[in-house]
Amino acid sequence: MKLTFYGSAKEVTGSNIILEAAGKKVMIDCGLFQGSSATKAKNFDGFKYDIQEIDYVLLTHSHIDHSGRIPLLYKKGYKGSVICTKATKDLCDIMLLDSANIQESDTEYKNHKRQRAGLELLEPLYTIDDANNALRHFIAVQYHDLIKLDENITVKFIDSGHMLGSSSIIIFITENNKTSVVAFTSDLGKPNTPIINDPTVIKECDYLIMESTYGNKRHTVKEHPEELMFEIIEDTILKGGTVIIPSFSVGRTQEMIYAFNKNIALKKKFSIFSKIPVYIDSPLSTSATEVFMKNTQYFDDEAKQYILKGDNPLDFPNLVFTKSVEESKILNRDNSPKIIISSSGMCDAGRIRHHLKHNLYKEKTTVLFVGYQANGSLGRILADGAKSVKILGETIDVKARIEMIDGFSGHADMDDLDTYLAQMEKKPEKVFLVHGEEDQLYSFADRIKNKFDIDTVVPNNYSRYELQKGKKVYELAHDRVLTKNTYRKLTLLDLITDVKRQVKDVSELIAYDEINNLDEEQITTFIDLYSSMRKNIKNLVNEVEKKAKVGK
Ligand SMILES: [Zn+2]
Structure with a gap:
C-alpha cells in the first residue's frame, strides 16, 4: 500500500492525495492551489501522475x-466518479461553476493585454463546459454509509464539522487477508461552530493524515466572538462608519448571518445593529445560502430547532442580498453607516476589492476579518498592518481600523487538535501532517510525538510512503525519480522555476512611486531584506559563473 502527497504538503491549498492499495488508485481531493501568483502558477504545471490510472476520486x-481542480481532471481524461456527501455535491454545483467563470474571465483579461502586446493567447485552466461535464460524474452518499468501492476497498464519510457537508474519510483496505485503515481528517472544524455539527472523531485507524492549519496556534477569542463582533460594529456605526467583513461566500457568510440572527440578547444590548442594513454582496453567497436551506438535515440541533419554530435561521429583517453589479456599486456611493459582508474571504478577488478600495482610506471604516488569511493574500497584508496597499491598480492609503476575530475560524486550533487525538480510542501507528504552514506543522509534529508517543511525519509534495501494517513506514523515491541524484536534479529544477516566479513577484511588490509612502520602520525592513537578497543573488551569480568556467 502506497500513499503519495501531490498538494497541500507544507502549504494550505491544493489538497491532493493518492492511495494505491489492493490494485487500485484512490484519489482524495483535487484542490486548486490558491494564494500568491507563484502558488497559483502550480495549477498550470500539469498533474504529475497518469490520470487514466485513477480508479476513484473521494x-x-x-x-x-x-x-477546484476536479474539472481539470476530467478535461485531462479522468473517466471515473467523484464520491462525496449530498451537501458537498450541491455546493460544488455552484462553486465549481463559479471557479470556472473566474478561470475564463481571468484568462480573457490577460488575453486582452497579450493580444495588444502581440503575445500568444492563453487557454483558461478549465471552462464552464468542463465544470459542467465534471459535475455529471458526482455521486452523493450519506455520512456513516459503508461504501464498497470493490471487494477489497470500503470507504466511510463522517462529519468533520468544518462546513456544510464536510467530511473526514476512512478507507478500509484488505490486502493478503489483512485489513488496514487509512483515514484523512481533512479540514477539521472547531467545536460550537454555528449551524453545523461538531466534528465526529475517527475512532481508530492505522494511518492518520491530519490537517494542521492551526497546529501551533490558539484562537484568542474562544468563548464569545459574537459579543466582540457586536461591540466593534456598534463602535463603528456610532462614528458613522461602515463595517466591511471579508468572508468566504460559502460557509463563513452563512455562519455570520446565523450569528447575527440568533443572538437576540446581543441585539438588545447593541440595539443600533437592528437599525442599519446588513448587505450580503456576493452572488455566490446568495446561491450558497439557498443551497444551505435545501440541506437542513446537515444542520446542528440548535439550527434545526430554529426551523421547527417556523423561523428561517438564515434571514432577518435588516438583511439585504444585493444582486446586480449596479446594486453593489451603489453601496460605495452611499456614505451612511452599514455592514457589508462580501467575498473573497482573503480579499484577492471579487467585489470585496471594490469595497476596500472605496473605504480603506476612511478613518471611520472598520475592516473586520473573521477567517484565515493565507500568506501573501491582500487580507494577510492588511491584517499585518500595511499602511498602504495596491488594489485594482491603485495605491490606497489604509486609515481604516483593522480588526481580526479568530473565534469564527472554520478550523480547529491547537487545543482542539490535541483533544481530537486524545479522543481517538486507538491511536494510529503513524500520523502524516498536511494543510499547514511549515512552522505550524513541525511544532504540531513535535507535540504529537511528545504527548501521544505517535510517530509523526511532515511530508513534502511528491513524498511517497510504503505502508505495511506493523512495519515501519518508510519514504520511497517518487515515481518520476530514479536515483537520489535525479531527485536532487529535479528538486533544483523546481527551485529554479519557483525562484524565477518569486523574483518576478517581488519585483512588482513595491512600485517606485510607493516608496514615498513607507514609514521609517518599513524602510529599514525593506533595506535589510533587499540587501540580503542582493547578496544572495550575487553569490548565486558567482557560483553560476564559476560553473560556466569549469564547463569550458
Ligand atoms: Zn476547507
Whole structure:
C-alpha cells in the first residue's frame, strides 16, 4: 500500500492525495492551489501522475482548495466518479461553476493585454463546459454509509464539522487477508461552530493524515466572538462608519448571518445593529445560502430547532442580498453607516476589492476579518498592518481600523487538535501532517510525538510512503525519480522555476512611486531584506559563473 502527497504538503491549498492499495488508485481531493501568483502558477504545471490510472476520486468538501481542480481532471481524461456527501455535491454545483467563470474571465483579461502586446493567447485552466461535464460524474452518499468501492476497498464519510457537508474519510483496505485503515481528517472544524455539527472523531485507524492549519496556534477569542463582533460594529456605526467583513461566500457568510440572527440578547444590548442594513454582496453567497436551506438535515440541533419554530435561521429583517453589479456599486456611493459582508474571504478577488478600495482610506471604516488569511493574500497584508496597499491598480492609503476575530475560524486550533487525538480510542501507528504552514506543522509534529508517543511525519509534495501494517513506514523515491541524484536534479529544477516566479513577484511588490509612502520602520525592513537578497543573488551569480568556467 502506497500513499503519495501531490498538494497541500507544507502549504494550505491544493489538497491532493493518492492511495494505491489492493490494485487500485484512490484519489482524495483535487484542490486548486490558491494564494500568491507563484502558488497559483502550480495549477498550470500539469498533474504529475497518469490520470487514466485513477480508479476513484473521494472528495472531502466543496472548498475550492479541495475541489477546484476536479474539472481539470476530467478535461485531462479522468473517466471515473467523484464520491462525496449530498451537501458537498450541491455546493460544488455552484462553486465549481463559479471557479470556472473566474478561470475564463481571468484568462480573457490577460488575453486582452497579450493580444495588444502581440503575445500568444492563453487557454483558461478549465471552462464552464468542463465544470459542467465534471459535475455529471458526482455521486452523493450519506455520512456513516459503508461504501464498497470493490471487494477489497470500503470507504466511510463522517462529519468533520468544518462546513456544510464536510467530511473526514476512512478507507478500509484488505490486502493478503489483512485489513488496514487509512483515514484523512481533512479540514477539521472547531467545536460550537454555528449551524453545523461538531466534528465526529475517527475512532481508530492505522494511518492518520491530519490537517494542521492551526497546529501551533490558539484562537484568542474562544468563548464569545459574537459579543466582540457586536461591540466593534456598534463602535463603528456610532462614528458613522461602515463595517466591511471579508468572508468566504460559502460557509463563513452563512455562519455570520446565523450569528447575527440568533443572538437576540446581543441585539438588545447593541440595539443600533437592528437599525442599519446588513448587505450580503456576493452572488455566490446568495446561491450558497439557498443551497444551505435545501440541506437542513446537515444542520446542528440548535439550527434545526430554529426551523421547527417556523423561523428561517438564515434571514432577518435588516438583511439585504444585493444582486446586480449596479446594486453593489451603489453601496460605495452611499456614505451612511452599514455592514457589508462580501467575498473573497482573503480579499484577492471579487467585489470585496471594490469595497476596500472605496473605504480603506476612511478613518471611520472598520475592516473586520473573521477567517484565515493565507500568506501573501491582500487580507494577510492588511491584517499585518500595511499602511498602504495596491488594489485594482491603485495605491490606497489604509486609515481604516483593522480588526481580526479568530473565534469564527472554520478550523480547529491547537487545543482542539490535541483533544481530537486524545479522543481517538486507538491511536494510529503513524500520523502524516498536511494543510499547514511549515512552522505550524513541525511544532504540531513535535507535540504529537511528545504527548501521544505517535510517530509523526511532515511530508513534502511528491513524498511517497510504503505502508505495511506493523512495519515501519518508510519514504520511497517518487515515481518520476530514479536515483537520489535525479531527485536532487529535479528538486533544483523546481527551485529554479519557483525562484524565477518569486523574483518576478517581488519585483512588482513595491512600485517606485510607493516608496514615498513607507514609514521609517518599513524602510529599514525593506533595506535589510533587499540587501540580503542582493547578496544572495550575487553569490548565486558567482557560483553560476564559476560553473560556466569549469564547463569550458
Ligand atoms: Zn476547507
